[in-house]
Each structure stands twice: as C-alpha cells, then as structure tokens.
Amino acid sequence: MASNVVQGKSKVGIIGSGLIGRSWSMLFAGAGYNVVLFDVVQSQLDNALVDIKNQLMKLEEQSLLRGKLTASEQFSLIKVTNDLPEAVKDAVHVQECVPENVDLKKKVFFQMDAACTMDSTVLCSSTSCILPSNIFTGLPRVAQCIIAHPCNPPYHCPVTELVPHSETNPAVLEKTKLIMEEIGQCPVTLKREVDGFGLNRMQYAIINEAWRLVTDGIMSPEDVDKIFTHGLGMRYAFIGPFETIHLNAEGTESYMERYRSSIIRVSNSFGPVPTYDGEGLASIAETMNKRIPPNPTELGKRRDWRDKQLIALSKLKKD
Numbered sequence: 134m135a136s137n138v139v140q141g142k143s144k145v146g147i148i149g150s151g152l153i154g155r156s157w158s159m160l161f162a163g164a165g166y167n168v169v170l171f172d173v174v175q176s177q178l179d180n181a182l183v184d185i186k187n188q189l190m191k192l193e194e195q196s197l198l199r200g201k202l203t204a205s206e207q208f209s210l211i212k213v214t215n216d217l218p219e220a221v222k223d224a225v226h227v228q229e230c231v232p233e234n235v236d237l238k239k240k241v242f243f244q245m246d247a248a249c250t251m252d253s254t255v256l257c258s259s260t261s262c263i264l265p266s267n268i269f270t271g272l273p274r275v276a277q278c279i280i281a282h283p284c285n286p287p288y289h290c291p292v293t294e295l296v297p298h299s300e301t302n303p304a305v306l307e308k309t310k311l312i313m314e315e316i317g318q319c320p321v322t323l324k325r326e327v328d329g330f331g332l333n334r335m336q337y338a339i340i341n342e343a344w345r346l347v348t349d350g351i352m353s354p355e356d357v358d359k360i361f362t363h364g365l366g367m368r369y370a371f372i373g374p375f376e377t378i379h380l381n382a383e384g385t386e387s388y389m390e391r392y393r394s395s396i397i398r399v400s401n402s403f404g405p406v407p408t409y410d411g412e413g414l415a416s417i418a419e420t421m422n423k424r425i426p427p428n429p430t431e432l433g434k435r436r437d438w439r440d441k442q443l444i445a446l447s448k449l450k451k452d
C-alpha cells in the first residue's frame with residue numbers, strides 16, 4: 134500500500150485497541166476523521182496498526198472499503214498513543230472500547246471526563262450489556278455521555294444501538310445519531326435504558342428457546358441452526374419481524390386476527406429460562422465442538438468464512 138497522507142477532518146479518540154476499537158478506528162477513518170487510538174498495552178497498539186492496515190487493504194481489493202478515501206489515505210488518518218489525555222484532547226467524539234467490566238469502564242470514563250478539553254466532546258461507550266446508569270452516574274460530564282453499542286463485526290453489520298442515560302443531553306443523542314450515520318452505521322435509539330438493550334434482549338429470547346428445544350429432546354442443535362440459516366435468517370436479512378407479519382397476511386391486523394391465539398397459546402408453553410450448564414451444556418458443546426473444534430485455527434477459519442458470507446450479503450443488500 135503506497136503511503137498517501139491526507140488532511141483529516143475533526144478528531145475522534147478511541148479508547149481500547151481490541152476487536153471493537155480497531156473496527157471503530159476503521160469506520161471513523163473511512164469517513165475522513167483523524168483517529169487517535171489509545172491502549173494501556175503497547176503490543177495491542179502495535180498489533181492493531183498491522184491488523185487495521187491488512188483489513189483496509191483487503192476491503193479495498195474487494196471493493197468494499199467505505200467512504201471516498203483509498204485504504205492508504207484512511208490508514209494515514211489513524212495514529213496510536215499510550216497517553217489517554219492525548220487521545221481525548223480536542224476530540225469531537227471519544228469511543229470507549231475497553232473490556233466489559235463495570236468498574237474498569239467507570240474508571241476509564243472518569244479519566245476520559247477529566248481529560249476533556251472541550252465542553253462539546255461526546256463520551257461514548259461500546260458496552261454490550263452494562264446500563265448507562267451503571268457507568269455514567271456521578272460523572273461531571275454525564276450530560277455528554279451515551280452508549281453506542283455496535284453489532285459484531287461492525288464493518289459488515291452496521292446496526293448500532295444508541296442508549297442515553299436519563300441525564301444525557303438530547304442534543305448529544307442527536308449528534309451521536311448524525312455521526313453514526315455519517316460513518317455509514319445504522320443507528321437505532323432506545324428511549325430509556327433496559328437491561329440487554331434491544332439487540333441482546335431479542336438474541337437471548339432466541340437462544341433461550343433454541344436451548345429448550347434441544348435440551349427437551351425435541352430437536353438437534355444442527356436442525357435448530359437450520360431454522361435460521363435456511364428459514365428465518367433468510368427473511369430477517371431483509372425484513373424484520375414487523376414487516377414479516379405484515380406481509381404474511383393482508384397486513385398486521387389481518388395477521389393478528391389469524392394468528393393471535395396461536396402466538397399466545399405457544400408463548401404460554403415456553404419453559405423457564407435455562408441454566409445453561411450441566412448435561413444440556415455438555416451435550417450441546419459436544420455437538421458444536423465436533424462441528425467446529427474450539428481451537429484458534431478452526432475458529433479462525435470459520436470466522437473468516439462467516440465474514441466472507443457477510444461481505445457477500447452486504448454486497449447484495451447494497452445492490
């Protein structure tokens with residue numbers, strides 16, 4: 134990749150250079166932002182730069198690079214630092230991506246808050262499951278704080294859940310929505326915080342029933358997965374549950390006239406939340422471990438395959 138240096142627009146700070154921090158860096162650089170990526174582990178930062186460069190080049194080869202800049206221009210916009218205040222200083226947006234631990238996130242948010250040099254900086258967390266009130270309450274700049282939870286892999290699954298704290302300034306929500314749209318993400322908003330946000334509440338409802346169908350001896354794990362890969366998932370890549378019901382009858386009211394009683398009857402037969410351990414876990418893990426041995430090589434191969442399929446699907450959706 135020839136090194137082309139471009140003048141970026143405003144600055145974005147990324148705190149934590151793991152899987153998600155790298156993805157956010159690529160997404161913001163793709164839209165022309167100057168990105169400063171911070172980590173407490175120097176080797177993580179070194180590896181992040183190598184990985185980001187490779188990923189950008191691959192995306193360019195596949196004509197899947199976001200934005201108008203070349204891979205080399207986007208890469209030139211990403212700098213790394215081992216000094217948190219340097220990443221936060223004068224940034225319009227700071228995206229926290231440290232491990233999912235409430236005490237660590239709180240500590241990092243206090244550091245980010247103290248390092249802000251502009252009142253308008255938005256302080257944003259990538260947390261998957263920690264409520265805004267558990268991270269942001271008591272911060273001097275709580276009104277500037279919000280969650281933007283991406284879906285993995287963020288480059289190919291653009292939905293991003295925005296979850297404000299009760300004290301978040303509504304203008305901060307609006308600003309975060311706009312910057313997410315600008316970098317090509319698809320923001321959705323929760324009007325108030327709820328455990329699991331929207332995505333994981335729905336995902337967990339599915340995992341609960343999948344688990345019960347297998348541990349109750351009704352279906353095999355392979356056949357449960359096929360319901361998604363050859364059935365529900367085919368539709369859900371293009372239409373959500375509401376559009377599905379609307380199209381599956383003569384509109385939503387007609388669907389409910391026909392199927393209301395079945396939905397209620399079946400839903401009332403759902404069992405309790407599984408404990409996800411013991412014999413059920415041993416048996417499902419055995420099946421899955423045969424299908425994909427849980428070692429880094431085999432998991433890596435399957436993740437690469439998954440990402441290729443997602444890329445093909447994103448291309449199809451774009452067309």
Ligand code: NAD
Binds near residue numbers: 171231260
């Ligand atoms: P990760 O373990 O890959 O990366 C975390 C990074 O944070 C590491 O590089 C680590 O060195 C660094 N770090 C640790 N302490 C730090 C500190 N005090 N300051 C700065 N950096 C620090 O984790 P990840 O998968 O990138 O997840 C990050 C966040 O994103 C988590 O909250 C996670 O729940 C959320 N998230 C993850 C996914 C996913 O599928 N991986 C999806 C959506 C959201």
